[in-house]
Amino acid sequence: MHALARPFIPPTPRRAVESYWRQHPVRADQLARALAALSSAPEGWVWRSGSRKSSGAPLSFRAPPAPFREKTHARGPGYCCVCGQPVFRLGWHRDLWGDAHPNRNATWHGCCVAAWKLWTAPSDHVRHLRRLQNHRCAATGARLGKDAEVDHRVPLFRVWRDAEGAGRTWPALLTYWGVPNLQVINRSAHVEKCGVESAARARLRQAAATERNAGGLAATRALRDSC
Template identity: 70%
Template sequence: MTTTSEWRDARNEQARARLQRALPPIFPAPVLQHALSRPLIPPTPRLAVESYWRSHILRADRLARALAARSGQPEGWIWRLGVEKGSGLASTFRMPPSPYREPEHARGRGLCCICGQPVYRLGWHSDLWGNGTPNRNASWHSACVAAWKLWVAPSDGVKILKTRQRHRCASSGKRLFKTAEVDHRVPLYRVWREHRGEPWPVLLGYWGSPNLQVVNRVVHVAKCGEEARERSRLRQAAATDECDP
């Protein structure tokens, strides 16, 4: 009877051989080192790159925002919401603004629809191979994919964020419990109300690691309650202003 460890060893031996055969002459050394240290070795270079960025989501977040800053905000672009299918506009302020996903600002194949920079082999963000030609079949950097997933579902990064905080609640300073939750320091509704005019690369920081914290659930519930009351007061004030002659 084959044990789990025997199956894993056999599987990894095959995956390592397949990966080594498929490796291009130039390949990011940290990615290869990471791949070979996995409990289950990714069998292809592309899967190795994806595994690397999934395990380094904070690094991916910093890189994606740096690449966005390099591209800059498209001329004439403003952060808007929309409901029409195919408009490229998010229907809620909880989604990060992404101008290069909008048809009028899209840069086409070979350029990342998140940051706007060229995409090279294996979804890499720089031209390690020196041929100067983006991959025309790609429209995402592997790093930007990992960053985007963090931005839209930050709870998936709770383990790494806990480690960054040394397992201490960002609000109370007490030890984080298993039920601790990811929170935005500056609530996203406030970003929409107060910061929407900021440059696009700066806006991304409100979805990224600079604005993410892990707090114990009791702290998060209290913070959400206060934010709900604030939003209610704002709605009431707006309704009063509309009724005043």
């Protein structure tokens, strides 16, 4: 029904599936995180950033953690590199055809493709997010203006810093890249929020530097006293 309602009907069933998920990124996000919950994190996997793209590890904390995209934990063709679940015909997440085996030519679910695009480029989906908020600013409650921007409620740098201490594990971490942690706010509110977050990061850096300096002084005194 979705394909037939489009201005230009997709020429193939696979394109129709892709079109459906592209038009419903919020549903794709929910389903992708639910599928990831069925897989759980591979044994021995640790969220870390990589120095090379070839490793598959994210290059910064802004990229969502994806253990099955890393070479050491990839499940290979027929399994989704985002959630780790089997991929069936047309990139579908369920075996509607009764084949009893995954599609060995696929490594992505259609929903996971759409979800990944939402996680990595949420600003491209502002139209859908504005609709979820009834076109109201999540910070002030005012009407969203044309300059409204997408923001993470919990900053990603804080997720990266506190993930281990707070016991957050994959796939629960994906929530911070998904719709539950996304909001659309007016630019003025976004600027103010970014200022508060920048000040908080500066205080953390200053505290860390003070702690390092104190540790260095203590080590120097201990060495001097031992001489």
